[in-house]
Amino acid sequence: MLKTMLVLCVVGLTAAGCATCPAKSEAEVAARNARDGAPRAITDADPTQPCLRHVVLFKWKDGTPPATVYEIEQAFAALPGEIPQISAFEWGTDVSVENLSQGFTHCFLLSFKSEEDLAVYLPHPAHKAFAELIGPHLDKVLVVDYWAQR
Numbered sequence: 001m002l003k004t005m006l007v008l009c010v011v012g013l014t015a016a017g018c019a020t021c022p023a024k025s026e027a028e029v030a031a032r033n034a035r036d037g038a039p040r041a042i043t044d045a046d047p048t049q050p051c052l053r054h055v056v057l058f059k060w061k062d063g064t065p066p067a068t069v070y071e072i073e074q075a076f077a078a079l080p081g082e083i084p085q086i087s088a089f090e091w092g093t094d095v096s097v098e099n100l101s102q103g104f105t106h107c108f109l110l111s112f113k114s115e116e117d118l119a120v121y122l123p124h125p126a127h128k129a130f131a132e133l134i135g136p137h138l139d140k141v142l143v144v145d146y147w148a149q150r
Contacts, residue, residue: 051087051148052112054121057104059140069106072134076108082126085117086110104142111148118145 060069073091080086088111094101112118121127 048150049113051150052115052118053144053146053148054110054112054118055142055144055146056108056110057142058106058108058134058138059103059142060105061137061139064137068137072137073106075130075133079126079130080110083121083124085112085120085124087113087117103139 058072076091077089080089089109091106091108094105094107110121112121
């Protein structure tokens, strides 16, 4: 039971997926990862240092094709390679059984070492290009920034 709960927590944080075909089992996650490649995460180098978190949630417009969602996932996952101020990155799709997501299916968590690093990220040309790619497909976006309490 504990192993299953741990797997579900990890899946919830890092599983690749799409709005129209969320994972329902470990086997589905494994199959999707084998098809699409394992989820990529860049983790904080030093968890004892202050960390500014940038949480982004997406709710897609009705009819957004799974192939478009996949393209957007890959484009967001590429940003840490283009913007060195991103100190950590992870993402996943909603697997909550509470049914409280209000239609938001994707969660992306970016970490920064300072407010200055976040300030460089926001207007960065790669981030702006990503915003242009995703804009036509978003019904809603929710962004929360906070300093992690450890």
